[in-house]
Amino acid sequence: MTMQRRDFLKMVGAGAGVGAATALTGCATQQAAGGGRKVVVIGGGYGGTIAAKYIRMMDKSIEVTLIERNDHYISCPFSNLYLGGILPDLSKLTIKYDKLAANHGIKVVQAEVTGVNAAERTVTTSKGVFNYDRLVVAPGVDFRTEEIKGYTAQTPEVAPHAWKAGPQTILLRKQLEAMKPGGTVVLSIPLAPFRCPPGPYERTSMIAMYLKQHKPGSKLIVLDANPDIVSKKGLFLKGWKKHYDGIIDYRPAKKVTEVSADGKSVLIEGIDEVKGDVINLIPPQRAGAIAVSAGLVGPDKNWCPVNPTTFESTIHKNIHVIGDACIAGAMPKSGYSANSEAKACANNIVNLMNGRAIVDFSGINTCYSFLSAKEAVEVTGVYLVDKEKNVIIAAPGSVGVSPDLSETEAIYAESWLNNILTEMSS
Ligand SMILES: Cc1cc2nc3c(=O)[nH]c(=O)nc-3n(C[C@H](O)[C@H](O)[C@H](O)COP(=O)(O)OP(=O)(O)OC[C@H]3O[C@@H](n4cnc5c(N)ncnc54)[C@H](O)[C@@H]3O)c2cc1C
Known part of the structure; x- marks a missing residue:
């Protein structure tokens, strides 16, 4: 309590002026009101x-x-x-x-x-x-695992989602490492909205890169529940053609509705079975x-x-x-x-x-995605509130994507990560 008061007085003494005076009044009101x-x-x-x-x-x-x-x-x-x-x-x-x-x-x-x-x-x-x-x-x-028939508490242990970084990510990598060359990886993408719109397509690129370098003859079947690539479509398609032609088999509008107990096969709309040596099943969220x-x-x-x-x-x-x-x-x-x-x-x-x-909302977002070890792309936007509709919209003209795959974007991405993690932890 003493500490708080000292810090607070320091703030007032620091010459915050009118703002500080208001803060003091506000604080007193809160306390007087019992809050x-x-x-x-x-x-x-x-x-x-x-x-x-x-x-x-x-x-x-x-x-x-x-x-x-x-x-x-x-x-x-x-x-x-x-x-x-x-x-x-x-x-x-x-x-x-x-x-x-x-x-x-x-x-x-x-x-x-x-x-x-x-x-x-x-x-x-x-x-x-x-x-x-x-x-x-x-x-x-x-x-929303209840939307996938056969999904149990054991399913992530055999068909990891790796959509929360940690043990799941490590498990998926171990499965990739253990897979024989010439094997098949299946990546299942849920219907949007989900965490990180470009994330599944960056994952497609990174798994394909791993297969190309370490598991010759292997392929990656991507079952996307969405009618099309959700984010940065042109750039992903360009990168896949440039680096992973013949490795990625992208299939839009293929919603996985069932998984086998051993996590080695999934069913699309309850009918078509797709088998894999490794299945990365990302459930809806x-x-x-x-x-x-x-x-x-x-x-x-x-x-x-x-x-x-x-x-x-x-x-x-x-x-x-x-x-x-x-x-x-x-x-x-x-x-x-x-x-x-x-x-x-x-x-x-x-x-x-x-x-x-209260003050008006102004937000920003940049999402970087890696297409190869050295190339990345980005999508950026600035956001504000449409006061008539009371909803957050992209500021007109603010949303843009990289013109091409870029090594400079990869450097920016790394810098972004270091900055944001430092901000979160210091
Ligand atoms: C593969 C992948 C790549 C991505 N790449 C990018 C990217 O390049 N750029 C980008 O901007 N975003 C990216 N994202 C998205 C980003 O990770 C999420 O949007 C972000 O983590 C959301 O932040 P959050 O605070 O809402 O949730 P989180 O960061 O998930 O934090 C939630 C926290 O709450 C804790 N928690 C939950 N419930 C409880 C409870 N009951 N009790 C105690 N603690 C609890 C959890 O343990 C967790 O630490 C990516 C996501 C994925 C999966």
Whole structure:
């Protein structure tokens, strides 16, 4: 408490002027009204770490508790490069939370969140109950495995999704390594929306690269439930023709609906069987389970509707949902989007808790994809709220893709990863 007050006075003394005076008034109002100054953040990934950090950077008088089930986080961005054999392991993609706690005074709790009581403003975890004044929910995605017949708790052990980086990614790489030359890999892509629109096509490129280099005569059958390549189509097709002609067999509009118990075959629409030595089965997705059990998903039962400026749930007050779990209009479900949404959400949480006016949303996203060891491509967009429709749209003229496969983009991509992971962990 003493620490908070000292930090707060430092902020006022630092000459924040009118803003600081308003903050002081707002703070007093919150306390007089009986409201505390507590924010709880669920999920220490691309969205949650940044929301927690920016709230503390903007107002040290707010106590922030970040609750994450793991003691470390492994980035999905660049995990396809590990499958391609470019990265030897996942260490470059792994961050810890100790500096985030030490540098910003965030209380990091390693625990499983098991429930949210919106009326009581409490979060129940494996390590006790936490009160909040505002809650940020950033749990990423979970899988709609019930839509695939035969899918059990054992299926990911035989037909890994590797759509959450970590043990699943390592398992898939081991399966690729163990496969005999001349074998068949099957990659199944679910219907959009899913985490990272270009991700499955980057994975196609990276697995094909691995097969070309290490498993001569092998092929990769891509079963895409979507009618066409969802993102950067022209660039992916160009890269596949240039590097992996004869290796990739891309089949659009092929929705996998069933998997065998041994994970070695899938059925398309319950009829056509496709067999593989390795099957990378990515199930359809929805918001992380805790968002579903907290009643934050909308009528589609999958994703969380939010106010596009504050990211406050349109279902439960004082709960904000960011990242993959929320419906962010035209913004893709990406790490960069989650980062952008987290900053805007943090800013407006601080504004709301201090009785200040909220500010308009402005977001950015860039998604890099590798086509080979040295070439990458990108799609970039700037996002804002269409106030008439109350939905996030791409700023007119802002969305663009790389003109071609580019070695420079690969360098930019690496720099992006280093920057964003450093921001999340320091
Ligand atoms: C193969 C692949 C490649 C990708 N490449 C890119 C890329 O190049 N660029 C890009 O921008 N994006 C990329 N993405 C997408 C990116 O990974 C996600 O969009 C991003 O991780 C979303 O952030 P998030 O905070 O919503 O969720 P996450 O980053 O998944 O974080 C959620 C966190 O919440 C925790 N959690 C969930 N439930 C609970 C609970 N009940 N209790 C405690 N903790 C909980 C989880 O353990 C996790 O740490 C890629 C994704 C994949 C799969």
